[in-house]
Amino acid sequence: MSSKEQRRRVGILGTGDFARALAKRLFFSGYDVILGSRKPEKKAMSAIDQCLCNVQLLSVEECIKSASIIFLAVHFDNVKELLTEHVEKLEGKILIDVSNRDRPSSVTSNAELVQKMVPSCKVVKAFNVISAYAMENDYNSSSKQVFIASNCEGARDVVANIAKDMNFRPVDFGGLFAARRIEKHPLRLFPEWRGPLGFAVGVFNAWLLYLIYIYYIAESKYQWEQLFVKVLNKAICMTGITTLSVTYLASSFATVFQIYYGTKHIRFSRWLDKWLKNRKQLGLISFALISIHVIMSVLIMSPTYFSSWYHSTEITVPVNLTAPFKIKQGTWMNWKGEAACLVGIIAYVVLCFICATTFPSVTDTLNWREWRFAQSKMGHAALLLSVGHVLVMGLPGWLSKPHLIYKSITFLCSILPWITLLLKLLFSLPCVDRYVMKLRKGWERHENKCRADCVRPVKHEGYVAIDMNAGKRMSCQDACACPDDKIPMMNIGGSDCDCASDDLVLNVP
Numbered sequence: 001m002s003s004k005e006q007r008r009r010v011g012i013l014g015t016g017d018f019a020r021a022l023a024k025r026l027f028f029s030g031y032d033v034i035l036g037s038r039k040p041e042k043k044a045m046s047a048i049d050q051c052l053c054n055v056q057l058l059s060v061e062e063c064i065k066s067a068s069i070i071f072l073a074v075h076f077d078n079v080k081e082l083l084t085e086h087v088e089k090l091e092g093k094i095l096i097d098v099s100n101r102d103r104p105s106s107v108t109s110n111a112e113l114v115q116k117m118v119p120s121c122k123v124v125k126a127f128n129v130i131s132a133y134a135m136e137n138d139y140n141s142s143s144k145q146v147f148i149a150s151n152c153e154g155a156r157d158v159v160a161n162i163a164k165d166m167n168f169r170p171v172d173f174g175g176l177f178a179a180r181r182i183e184k185h186p187l188r189l190f191p192e193w194r195g196p197l198g199f200a201v202g203v204f205n206a207w208l209l210y211l212i213y214i215y216y217i218a219e220s221k222y223q224w225e226q227l228f229v230k231v232l233n234k235a236i237c238m239t240g241i242t243t244l245s246v247t248y249l250a251s252s253f254a255t256v257f258q259i260y261y262g263t264k265h266i267r268f269s270r271w272l273d274k275w276l277k278n279r280k281q282l283g284l285i286s287f288a289l290i291s292i293h294v295i296m297s298v299l300i301m302s303p304t305y306f307s308s309w310y311h312s313t314e315i316t317v318p319v320n321l322t323a324p325f326k327i328k329q330g331t332w333m334n335w336k337g338e339a340a341c342l343v344g345i346i347a348y349v350v351l352c353f354i355c356a357t358t359f360p361s362v363t364d365t366l367n368w369r370e371w372r373f374a375q376s377k378m379g380h381a382a383l384l385l386s387v388g389h390v391l392v393m394g395l396p397g398w399l400s401k402p403h404l405i406y407k408s409i410t411f412l413c414s415i416l417p418w419i420t421l422l423l424k425l426l427f428s429l430p431c432v433d434r435y436v437m438k439l440r441k442g443w444e445r446h447e448n449k450c451r452a453d454c455v456r457p458v459k460h461e462g463y464v465a466i467d468m469n470a471g472k473r474m475s476c477q478d479a480c481a482c483p484d485d486k487i488p489m490m491n492i493g494g495s496d497c498d499c500a501s502d503d504l505v506l507n508v509p
């Protein structure tokens with residue numbers, strides 16, 4: 001048996017960018033590849049790419065006949081035209097749909113439509129999340145995931161093995177229904193960053209407008225030229241500290257929520273859930289803003305820009321000068337400048353450490369306790385030091401003019417960080433902490449009360465009560481009257497739950 005015969009055979013329909021990249025990758029992963037083209041006689045693969053000289057180029061029909069595993073590497077719009085003549089020949093074969101959509105759809109997926117076109121074959125959705133470039137160039141990509149969905153479990157396993165052979169990481173998504181999610185994946189554009197970025201931009205604009213009002217409209221403190229660094233630096237660092245506090249405020253809200261309901265077995269409101277899930281992005285945005293602030297501050301660090309941080313120098317020029325008069329000017333920082341720098345630098349180093357722990361290579365080396373220590377304890381320490389940095393700057397002014405404290409931007413930007421730290425302190429008090437820990441270990445204040453009652457605002461939560469025994473959905477009244485909390489809750493996604501009056505009307509797929 002020749003070495004070529006020992007290779008497993010796969011077919012690829014299409015000879016475009018993705019088909020060629022796939023063919024190369026499959027060949028180098030030990031597969032015998034056949035490309036199926038509408039006009040094989042007019043194409044010379046080796047002329048396009050030398051690496052493809054080992055790949056056979058046949059007609060679509062011959063390609064389908066020769067292989068039991070076939071990749072469908074054509075645009076979805078052309079699939080129907082391409083497959084109509086070959087429906088019978090595809091019977092029992094594994095057909096891998098790699099196509100992507102231009103717009104997301106929650107109604108159906110390309111793969112489900114392909115399965116309808118050729119019901120006799122096992123359609124598998126896979127590889128659509130890998131670009132032709134990555135397929136061709138990124139051979140060391142074992143962290144790249146390939147999402148796989150098919151109604152045939154055996155076919156999913158076969159495709160998962162092919163993905164592994166190609167040095168990708170297969171992820172089984174189950175039935176072909178999941179192709180809807182898989183096809184949405186390449187269309188995502190940093191969805192988890194949108195909320196946090198929008199928040200940071202909003203806060204930045206609010207601070208900047210306030211600073212412009214204070215420095216240029218209410219009084220003329222600076223020239224317009226100082227807008228680009230001096231004033232912008234202030235707006236950036238104030239947004240940075242606000243975002244940092246918001247990152248650490250979320251868990252206090254979660255604690256208040258759990259104390260209020262007396263249980264942890266209740267889903268947070270959607271806004272709180274989103275807030276908790278967005279803390280990583282909020283933390284990283286605050287880190288980026290503070291880094292910009294540090295760079296800007298260091299660049300403009302001088303007695304001219306920060307007069308209150310330096311000892312003032314007064315030079316008296318004699319009236320009747322008969323000889324050259326030398327002026328030596330060297331100004332040392334005062335205690336305020338030095339202390340603010342020191343505390344700021346320590347705070348920044350702590351933030352850098354927290355940031356480093358989010359790199360996967362570092363995260364993997366930490367256990368849960370170490371991760372929590374770095375993120376939670378050190379995070380609060382960084383916030384405390386940041387507040388200290390601002391306090392050192394503001395305190396002398398606040399003490400000398402306490403009646404004007406509400407006008408101080410230094411004071412205004414430290415209100416939220418103070419609230420965050422005080423709430424953390426309050427929930428760390430032994431009596432409160434013990435109670436919260438009890439709740440988090442599963443204890444409930446109203447053990448005889450039905451949990452479904454707590455989750456009652458179903459129409460807002462996207463939750464629905466289901467009687468598992470009867471297998472039917474229940475009205476709100478039924479859910480609230482559930483005996484012994486035996487009614488499980490199932491998340492069906494907000495948009496699918498439509499509650500009219502007090503009864504649930506459900507559009508569950």
Ligand SMILES: Cc1cc2nc3c(=O)[nH]c(=O)nc-3n(C[C@H](O)[C@H](O)[C@H](O)COP(=O)(O)OP(=O)(O)OC[C@H]3O[C@@H](n4cnc5c(N)ncnc54)[C@H](O)[C@@H]3O)c2cc1C
Binds near residue numbers: 276351354358376440
């Ligand atoms: C530079 C930087 C990088 C960051 N990187 C990350 C990151 O990679 N990943 C990340 O998650 N955060 C990250 N953060 C955000 C932040 O550091 C962490 O979320 C940190 O764990 C928050 O600590 P915490 O004490 O406020 O809350 P936690 O330690 O999360 O929570 C305190 C308590 O609240 C309860 N609680 C919190 N959330 C829930 C919940 N969803 N359900 C039930 N109970 C809950 C828990 O019982 C917990 O004991 C980063 C922050 C910064 C500044």
Ligand SMILES: NC(=O)c1ccc[n+]([C@@H]2O[C@H](COP(=O)([O-])OP(=O)(O)OC[C@H]3O[C@@H](n4cnc5c(N)ncnc54)[C@H](OP(=O)(O)O)[C@@H]3O)[C@@H](O)[C@H]2O)c1
Binds near residue numbers: 072075
């Ligand atoms: N490019 C990527 O990075 C990438 C990444 C992930 C997924 N995908 C998916 O892979 C599929 C192919 O993408 P591609 O970039 O390789 O596209 P492409 O370069 O345009 O190639 C498409 C191929 O389809 C074949 N085809 C069959 N019927 C056709 C028809 N009626 N009209 C035109 N061509 C027809 C053609 O080959 P013959 O002329 O030889 O028949 C053509 O070479 C798409 O579904 C895409 O969504 C692409």
Ligand code: HEM
Binds near residue numbers: 297351386410
């Ligand atoms: C975690 C780190 C830091 C945070 C959160 C932070 C935050 C802040 C905030 C909110 C202010 C505004 C105070 C005000 O004027 O009302 C400020 C001012 C300032 N910070 Fe920082 N800072 C940090 C680190 C640093 C570092 C490392 C330096 C540089 C050594 C620095 C230098 C300055 C300077 C010079 C000002 C005065 C700005 C001005 O008045 O225009 N900061 N900082």
